[in-house]
Amino acid sequence: MTELRQRNTNTEIETDVEPVIRLKRNVGITSGISFIVGSIIGSGIFISPKGVLTETGSVGLSLIVWVSSGVLSLLGALSYAELGTMIPKSGGEYPYFMEATFPIVAYLFSWTRTIVLQPSGVAIICMTCASYITTFFEYCGSPAPPLKIIAVIVILTICIINCYDTSGAAFVQVFFTVAKLLAIGIIIIAGFVKLSKGGDKELWNGFEGTTDSPSKIALSFYDAMWAYDGWNTLNYLTEELKNPYRNLPKANVIGVLLVTIVYLLTNISYLAVLGKDGLLNSDAVAVDWGKEMLGDAYIIMPIAVVFSTFGAANGFCFSSARMVYAAAREDHLPEILSYVHVKRYTPMMSVMLTGFIAILMVIPSDVGSLIDFFSFAAWLFYGLAVFCVVILRFTKPNAERPIKVFILIPVIFTLCSIYLVIAPIIQEPSLEFLWAFLFIVGGLLFYFPFVVFKLDRGCFDKVTIFFQLLCEVAPSPYIADKESPGTSGKCES
Template sequence: MSADGVRQRNGKNGDVEFEVEPVVKLKRNVGIISGTSFIVGSIIGSGIFISPKGVLTETGSVGLSLIVWGASGVLSLLGALSYAELGTLIPKSGAEYSYFLEATLPVIAYLFSWTRTIVLQPSGVAIICMTFASYMTTFFEYCGSPVPPEKLIAVLAIFTLCIINCYDTSWAAYVQVFFTAAKLIAIAIIVIGGFVKLGQGGHVELQDGFKGTTDSPSRIALSFYDAMWAYDGWNTLNFLTEELKDPFKNLPRANVFGVTLVTIVYILTNISYLAVLGADGLLASSAVAVDWGKEMLGSAYIIMPIAVLFSTFGAANGLCYSSGRMVYAAARECHLPEVLSFVHVKRYTPLPSVIVTCVIAVLMVIPADIGSLIDFFSFAAWLFYGMAVSCVLVLRIRRPDAHRPIKVFILIPIIFALCSIYLVLAPIIQDPRLEFLYAFLFIIGGLLFYIPFVVYKLDRGCFDKVTIFLQLACEIAPSPYVPDDLN
């Protein structure tokens, strides 16, 4: 059978006949509601329960901290709009990887897939699941039961996510919708509690305004780092464009709806934190949502750890879903082992790529501290974000006549790219460390595999037997990219 599913055979009269067989490919199971849920669910993880303290610390004032939260939402929206143009112009799964492949040299796409596959996304899944595990242990303590090791809980959570995402894309979408709705209900409690406190005079805590505002550009940049970490995930839907129903309409709509909703929620949640705890209470808190619950809900504060559990599990599911699609897209272009681009013949899920992502995530749970590992590579994420949005400008020049269902105002990608440069350079200027050099060397180190295996295609045949074995054992088949008629 050829890549497009057409097979030639001899007919009864000796004539050549052709028959079309179904192509094994990803199914379009993600609609506008589930798509928006993927964005909201991926963004709202543990960040809103951790980052407010860091943002307030760096900005030095209540007023500037709220401005940073709002500006971070606007920056995310600019990125989402730019990605909407890219995603409808290049309707392939893989997000940044596919855009780099079309607009720049393939080596840039490879280095992105190398960095994100090995470190950024698996470690993100690991950290979110470890946060999930740390809050899960509070229930064992509350019930007086023996507390299991946090890492064991984290590993079980990763395995659960792996099973869900390997079994059916619809399952993963349903899980995302449920946990997104659950976490929004929990955050709605915080927002409503904030309005109640404001009605009781809590607005006094907000009257300090811009008192104590920092005048350091570097500290303001670091505050954006804290806030933008909480917004990370705004590009999730672009990783699964091939599974999105009517992507020309639903991709931009879901991006705008999702990011706008999160921005409003984040600002109102921070106002609630400040109204209930005050600036000093927020800075002194190690678990702001729990302390807020103790202040406003009394003995019912246990609701807040439940909210964090829903929030983190939903975010981990969205990240696991998108991570597998990036590996799938890179493997389809032979930038990773080709078997990782295969799809289950019955479930139509990218089973090998999801499993690889989860296995690496489990391995990253084992070390005592992986938070420092993420810090080493945090600037790399914004480096690639800025480069990806710059692809809008590159493709406007290289493919000026291409059909663009969405065409954003040219200043949008320019502003985002400039902000990305600032966010990459500011922490290095503020606190230059060897870790940044190590991260750069790791990214470039991907060339050690790219040159022999991708450029010169050395020893590729030696993996054929392994590929055949995995095909038979896992019931997977190649999944060539076949464009849909979306017009």
């Protein structure tokens, strides 16, 4: 049994395991690529990719937007590869903001992503997964259980998997990524068959009806980039990646390129089978495509959506927990959230927090309307994180960089991020954007008293001790590998 002792208001835990309790490197190149692909490909490509086509007005421009969005994601992935190999810490953008001397930005990022962005993303994906699970009850002739109960069960299942074992979560990600790629493979192959039988008429008139509105083109990129969200997933678990200085950049590039090709070919298949009008009138493109091409076997498509959304939610939960873990290790969140299970070596407390908030997000009737007004914040932080590449080139020019990208790559990505943040606000200015901004800066109400001035003075020690005993977790300081190109700072609990 774990023995606990307290010294000078700091809690320590003695166990019979190894002296330093830390996350284990259980994620290889295959599972790394699966985390990226599985997190990017969620429900969007299966349900309603018509947003890009609606805004662009033409087939040709919509396909260009899909490819260009993949290229933009690749620029971000390359920039993150430099940051991730230079600063080999879990937590995604958070340690990069800290290293680039932006502690306030790092805190606001952790505050916004912990409370709203990641949990609501998990909630939305799990609600989509639940909605397709209920369709199976119709085939059996049984009444479907309440949608939100199924969504909660999905969230709890994902949290249990991530709390139990990192290797198990990685295996789940690989399995569901392969499953969704097989389903997409069916769509792509059938699309080529349709093209060979004269289904290419829409492509010959590709640019007919193209919009001349710059704001609409910007919004089409916004829709497409939402479908690519998740390209930075692997940077959230750098400390659990085997040989990150080789596998991180390789997985980032391969994962984004694979998704770009898949998205392009899948959209071509949709257009070949349904046509432009059919795609615009469809709310569930993959299902309508299945009814047209597969007949009674179209049930394969709802199954594919369930697999796809479950895998995406697992990737979201995995990466979100690592960001919470990294922020708590810097005392930007309660210390207990940085503790690791002494036997499973998983960040159990941060996983539990992510799952708990996600369940709360399921309760409202329309979670999507909430996240819509915070989506600009995500791209704001993406742009700032990539700009850290430029900042660190000047502030730490002699730091070891296993990967060093051409300086124009982060500059172009930053400019595009600014455009994506400003465009929707100019197109449809709304009071909700102001409320979202106020929520983000509202995190400063906690930053100054609890982080800067540390006014808690050990008030949470009893809570920390309670959860240490209950969940068998212990502190996990960051210790760089001896063979790793280091970084000047260390995160310590």
